[in-house]
Amino acid sequence: MTGKSASLTFVRTEMIPASEPPLSEKGAIKWVRENLFSSWLNAILTLLSIWVVWSVVSHLFPWFANSVWVADNLSECRAIRDATVGPDASSACFAVITDRWQQLLFGFYPREAYWRPVLALALLLVGILPLLFTAMPRKLLLVLPVLPFALFWLLWGGSIWTPVAAALGFVVAGLVFRLLSPVGGLSLGVPAAVIAAAAFWLYAAGPLAGALQDLLPIGIEYIDSKKFGGFTLSLIIGVAGISLSLPLGVVLALGRKSDMMIVNMLSTAFIEIIRGVPLIVWLFTAQLILGYFLPPGTTFDLTLRVIIMVTLFSAAYIAEVVRGGLAALPKGQYEAADSLGLDYWKSMRLIILPQALKISIPGIVNTFIGLFKDTTLVVFIGLFDPIGFTNAIRASTDWNGVYWELYVFIGLMFFIFCFAMGRYSMYLERKLQRENR
Amino acid sequence: MKKSVIFGALTVAGLMATAASASTLDDVKARGKLNCGVTTGLPGFAAPDANGVWEGFDVAVCRAVAAAVLGDPAAVEFVPTTGETRFTALASGEIDMLARNTTWTFSRDTDLKFDFAGVNYYDGQGFMVPKALGVTSAKDLDGATVCIQTGTTTELNLSDFFRSNNISYEPVPIQTNAEAQQQYLAGACDVYTTDASGLAATRATFEHPEDHVLLPEIISKEPLGPLVRHGDNDWGDIVRWTLNALITAEELGITSANVAEMAAAPTNNPEVNRLLGTEGELGAMVGLSADWAKNAIAASGNYGEIFEKNIGENTPIGLARGLNAQWTQGGLIYSPPFR
Amino acid sequence: MALTEAPKRSFRLSQLIHDTRYRSITIQVVTLALLALAVFWLGRNAAVNLQALGLTPNFRFLSNRSGYDISQSLIAYDASMTHGRAAIVGILNTLLVAGLGCVTATVLGVLAGVLRLSKNLVVSRLMAVYVEGFRNVPLLLWIVLIYAVMTESTPQPRDFREGGTASMLFGDSMAITNRGVYIPSPVWSDGAGVLIVVAILAIAGAIFYRRFARKRLFDTGQLLPMVWPALLIAIVPTVLAYFVMGRPVGLSYPELGGFNFQGGIQISNPLMALWVALSLYTGTFIAEIVRAGILAVSKGQTEAAFALGLRPNRTMNLVILPQAMRVIIPPLISQYLNLTKNSSLAIAVGYPDVKATLGGITLNQTGRALEAMLLMGLFYLVISLLIAFVMNLVNNRMKLQER
Numbered sequence A: 001m002t003g004k005s006a007s008l009t010f011v012r013t014e015m016i017p018a019s020e021p022p023l024s025e026k027g028a029i030k031w032v033r034e035n036l037f038s039s040w041l042n043a044i045l046t047l048l049s050i051w052v053v054w055s056v057v058s059h060l061f062p063w064f065a066n067s068v069w070v071a072d073n074l075s076e077c078r079a080i081r082d083a084t085v086g087p088d089a090s091s092a093c094f095a096v097i098t099d100r101w102q103q104l105l106f107g108f109y110p111r112e113a114y115w116r117p118v119l120a121l122a123l124l125l126v127g128i129l130p131l132l133f134t135a136m137p138r139k140l141l142l143v144l145p146v147l148p149f150a151l152f153w154l155l156w157g158g159s160i161w162t163p164v165a166a167a168l169g170f171v172v173a174g175l176v177f178r179l180l181s182p183v184g185g186l187s188l189g190v191p192a193a194v195i196a197a198a199a200f201w202l203y204a205a206g207p208l209a210g211a212l213q214d215l216l217p218i219g220i221e222y223i224d225s226k227k228f229g230g231f232t233l234s235l236i237i238g239v240a241g242i243s244l245s246l247p248l249g250v251v252l253a254l255g256r257k258s259d260m261m262i263v264n265m266l267s268t269a270f271i272e273i274i275r276g277v278p279l280i281v282w283l284f285t286a287q288l289i290l291g292y293f294l295p296p297g298t299t300f301d302l303t304l305r306v307i308i309m310v311t312l313f314s315a316a317y318i319a320e321v322v323r324g325g326l327a328a329l330p331k332g333q334y335e336a337a338d339s340l341g342l343d344y345w346k347s348m349r350l351i352i353l354p355q356a357l358k359i360s361i362p363g364i365v366n367t368f369i370g371l372f373k374d375t376t377l378v379v380f381i382g383l384f385d386p387i388g389f390t391n392a393i394r395a396s397t398d399w400n401g402v403y404w405e406l407y408v409f410i411g412l413m414f415f416i417f418c419f420a421m422g423r424y425s426m427y428l429e430r431k432l433q434r435e436n437r
Numbered sequence B: 001m002k003k004s005v006i007f008g009a010l011t012v013a014g015l016m017a018t019a020a021s022a023s024t025l026d027d028v029k030a031r032g033k034l035n036c037g038v039t040t041g042l043p044g045f046a047a048p049d050a051n052g053v054w055e056g057f058d059v060a061v062c063r064a065v066a067a068a069v070l071g072d073p074a075a076v077e078f079v080p081t082t083g084e085t086r087f088t089a090l091a092s093g094e095i096d097m098l099a100r101n102t103t104w105t106f107s108r109d110t111d112l113k114f115d116f117a118g119v120n121y122y123d124g125q126g127f128m129v130p131k132a133l134g135v136t137s138a139k140d141l142d143g144a145t146v147c148i149q150t151g152t153t154t155e156l157n158l159s160d161f162f163r164s165n166n167i168s169y170e171p172v173p174i175q176t177n178a179e180a181q182q183q184y185l186a187g188a189c190d191v192y193t194t195d196a197s198g199l200a201a202t203r204a205t206f207e208h209p210e211d212h213v214l215l216p217e218i219i220s221k222e223p224l225g226p227l228v229r230h231g232d233n234d235w236g237d238i239v240r241w242t243l244n245a246l247i248t249a250e251e252l253g254i255t256s257a258n259v260a261e262m263a264a265a266p267t268n269n270p271e272v273n274r275l276l277g278t279e280g281e282l283g284a285m286v287g288l289s290a291d292w293a294k295n296a297i298a299a300s301g302n303y304g305e306i307f308e309k310n311i312g313e314n315t316p317i318g319l320a321r322g323l324n325a326q327w328t329q330g331g332l333i334y335s336p337p338f339r
Numbered sequence C: 001m002a003l004t005e006a007p008k009r010s011f012r013l014s015q016l017i018h019d020t021r022y023r024s025i026t027i028q029v030v031t032l033a034l035l036a037l038a039v040f041w042l043g044r045n046a047a048v049n050l051q052a053l054g055l056t057p058n059f060r061f062l063s064n065r066s067g068y069d070i071s072q073s074l075i076a077y078d079a080s081m082t083h084g085r086a087a088i089v090g091i092l093n094t095l096l097v098a099g100l101g102c103v104t105a106t107v108l109g110v111l112a113g114v115l116r117l118s119k120n121l122v123v124s125r126l127m128a129v130y131v132e133g134f135r136n137v138p139l140l141l142w143i144v145l146i147y148a149v150m151t152e153s154t155p156q157p158r159d160f161r162e163g164g165t166a167s168m169l170f171g172d173s174m175a176i177t178n179r180g181v182y183i184p185s186p187v188w189s190d191g192a193g194v195l196i197v198v199a200i201l202a203i204a205g206a207i208f209y210r211r212f213a214r215k216r217l218f219d220t221g222q223l224l225p226m227v228w229p230a231l232l233i234a235i236v237p238t239v240l241a242y243f244v245m246g247r248p249v250g251l252s253y254p255e256l257g258g259f260n261f262q263g264g265i266q267i268s269n270p271l272m273a274l275w276v277a278l279s280l281y282t283g284t285f286i287a288e289i290v291r292a293g294i295l296a297v298s299k300g301q302t303e304a305a306f307a308l309g310l311r312p313n314r315t316m317n318l319v320i321l322p323q324a325m326r327v328i329i330p331p332l333i334s335q336y337l338n339l340t341k342n343s344s345l346a347i348a349v350g351y352p353d354v355k356a357t358l359g360g361i362t363l364n365q366t367g368r369a370l371e372a373m374l375l376m377g378l379f380y381l382v383i384s385l386l387i388a389f390v391m392n393l394v395n396n397r398m399k400l401q402e403r
Helices: A002-008 A027-036 A040-065 A074-084 A095-106 A115-132 A138-143 A147-156 A161-184 A186-215 A230-257 A261-276 A279-293 A302-328 A331-339 A344-381 A386-395 A404-436 B002-013 B024-031 B057-070 B086-091 B106-110 B154-164 B177-185 B196-204 B233-252 B259-264 B270-276 B292-300 B303-310 C020-053 C083-116 C121-135 C139-153 C192-220 C227-244 C269-296 C299-307 C312-348 C354-366 C369-398
Strands: B034-038 B076-080 B097-103 B114-116 B121-123 B125-130 B144-149 B169-174 B191-195 B212-214 B222-229 C175-177 C180-183 C185-188 C249-252 C255-257 C260-262 C265-268
Touching: A027 A040, A027 C121, A040 C121, A074 A095, A095 A230, A095 A386, A095 A404, A115 A138, A115 A147, A115 A230, A147 A161, A161 A186, A230 A261, A230 A302, A230 A344, A230 A386, A261 A302, A261 C020, A261 C369, A279 A302, A279 A344, A279 B086, A279 C020, A279 C312, A279 C354, A279 C369, A302 A344, A331 A344, A344 A386, A344 A404, A344 C139, A386 A404, A386 B177, A404 C121, A404 C139, B024 B034, B024 B057, B024 B233, B034 B057, B034 B086, B057 B076, B057 B097, B057 B222, B057 B233, B057 B292, B057 B303, B086 B097, B086 B114, B086 B222, B097 B121, B106 B114, B121 B196, B125 B154, B125 B196, B144 B154, B144 B177, B154 B169, B154 B191, B169 B177, B177 B191, B177 B196, B177 C139, B191 B196, B196 B212, B222 B233, B233 B270, B233 B292, B233 B303, B259 B270, B259 B292, B270 B292, B292 B303, C083 C121, C083 C269, C083 C312, C083 C354, C083 C369, C121 C269, C139 C269, C139 C312, C180 C269, C192 C227, C265 C269, C269 C312, C299 C312, C312 C354, C312 C369, C354 C369
Parallel strands: B034 B076, B034 B097, B144 B169, B144 B191
Antiparallel strands: B097 B222, B114 B222, B121 B222, B125 B191, B125 B212, C175 C180, C180 C265, C185 C249, C255 C260
């Protein structure tokens, strides 16, 4: 019975081996079909993209591949090219970078002192690490207040007592505040502290630093800011602008949200006027006009003027970003802070700003990236940032006629810094999003 | 936070507040450095070398003045200026003198309140064209596209020239020489116009200089020279007579090689003696030491040496003396007597 | 009410600091006083300095002869006209490049933003490279590089001569050279005015039709075809009028003569370079804005629309885009503002914008730094305040009506 039925029934007892899927439905072909050629439009786009990539690469590759890295001047570069790949081949002359990279990076900074900006950059990176990544030990944050003074001293040099005396001003301000705020509250303590610090800097800091220097001369060579240039200058302007514009921007944003009419009006006018005019016009103003408004007979350092202008400019942008953050907070947060009986500064410090700043982080980082890129505009007022150096380098008879190589190098440098900042902002955004859930 | 640090430090380190007193000479002496405005880079006239040391024809004037005033040709802080910023930099006291191939014109001397200390290079605006165009005169340039380096008197001269000859042109104003050069070589303009010295310098660095010609027309007078602020005549005198000392030195045969020897003891030529301070008190009259002119000449040589070293026929720039030869050689370079 | 009212007691001086009712007034008065002091101090310094330099600020230089030529001008201009006129030429050129740039940057940005979200890996990667590459390198560098690339990669006018390597496009009507792009220019003759009126009316008619169709859709649910009738209404009368009036508008073609092409309209190379660079650079920011806007609309919206049976393109048009727009438009307008301000980098390529004429050659020839900078700042300020005003209007219109 069983044997018979087994021979009769047409029911397969074992699985047939799975047959291969059709060629168009598997592996790379399937992936290509579904991803790159799923529709006519898609196919055209794919082909177009491949063509774009190909035309760029086919132009650039020989230029890079044939590049000359060691030569003393452009004609030598051309001679080497003629000897190796023939006279009409496209070939980059990166020898100009090998010859002049010190200037592109450090400007006219004395060669024996190159370690100073390098150390300053390293210190800066280490110093801000705990600020950037919460995983770092919190105690490292204590380094932060010392950092600006250390960086200043490293870059400009001179007596070590100069930054120390400057730092003492803050200590004086802190002490005055401590002493007076229990008596007169915030509204007495803050102005008194500011006045005390200003008086200290104006009248006591100089003699004090001088006396200390006589007593215990510690110092390194003083380097004038006219010597700063190249990428170091961009970084100095960028970092100073970034660190100064954030607090100023927050204050401006609070001013613009303030109920006090005059404060509000002033902040708004300031923000709109600064934002409404291109940075390049402000830089020219710093260079050409600011001098008219200083007390007769005084001038001050152009680099410093530029830093101030760049700071004001990006502070206005930061103020708008932070204002967006403040506006995005639900009204309940403000009301909750009020109902807890917190005064204005406490509610801002403890409740509103931490949340608002968190929302604004991507915008703030974008403003910083913009600020850093905008430092290239100083070339128009005669400062030697990397782009300014391209002119100077090409003005030497050795390198007159070099074009692309310098720009490619500079572009790459900026790309690295800006891309890193952009990635960090994305990392932060993702992290904060996770925390919110 | 850092802002206040810098401000605080300012009062200490003297980053700010260089209160200019009435006398530029006193300021320079107190500072121990001469602030000299130069271009951001012009071949042969001013450019930093690979070690960051400025070199060039204009730079040599700065060094000579620094040597005359401070005794040290290296005691110069070079301040790069652009066409727009140069006059403000000088007027505001940021620089003590400007040696930036600047044309001596009426309005700059009077309206802008500057004093030109003399002429260190007689230039004129010229044209460069590719040989392939077959142009032999600037008057054939009707309808041509012209690359101009901006921020100079060049635009005005060009406009005047084409208008007075009743021909049209299309200007392409370019910020820097390097950019203009790139545009010209790519054929984006038919003609490149700027000072003839600049044209020669630019042409010298081309891959095929023989394919380009300078047209015979020189359409303007461009006396280039160092300038100072109006009103401080003592300082103006120092710059003027330092330049004259360089010129006289060439005339009298004093070179950087023999100046030390000639200044060691009085020579037979009284003018040499007066100039080098072995006789008379010319230095004291301008408020400088007796060996001021000796220092200036020793800095980078006399006028002729400076010319040959930076822009002369043996350099890649390859300029002939032409108008800039001594008056005894048929040129315009002429110094009033030292007495 | 009477219970909570503050007891009316005599006013004490310390209340100015401690009493919150008076404190804000104190702060404001102090701020105002400090400000007035600062303004007075600055003004006095400026007066003293200017007097010492022998300068008296005035704007008379604007009516002096400028003496320099400008390569591109939307209004009649030559060297015999005034500095003021040159400034206006510059202003118009700034507005021109800013307007052109805003349009192309938007197109580019929207394309790149949408394509970056595409499932097509090649396309989305390419867009990512484009966005990251342009965003992270200074604009100044891009302007200079693009200018140089355009100069090097396009033929010179002399290559168009007989036996040359280049030739004109579209039946000898357009030439791309490294001095600019030459296109035919319209030649207006009698009756052109009528044609323009007809064209404007036709376009207005098309817009009116679309409004009507939309209203009908919302009121009655009846779907009228939108695209084709509107196009017909816009085009047909204009074409008819063109022939009825006897072809009142002709074209003047560029021709090679002398050193350059003559006739036609020249879009100069500096303008092209600045335009392209500004568009590509701002386009990346717009791309990110668009991408963020689309991602901000929650996926549920798409799913809901599909569940209602809407086709994908209608889902995009009727559901996703209107919601994404609310997120996109405010930052988009501030990008337009940035683009306008960035156009001041024109000096890098020699495009005669307001910075190059008023703030460049005029400033340099007259030495009137204070006045020229003031005028230029005012111009940019007015432009950006106008844009800000538009932005506020748009914001208010698009605001979600809450509670």
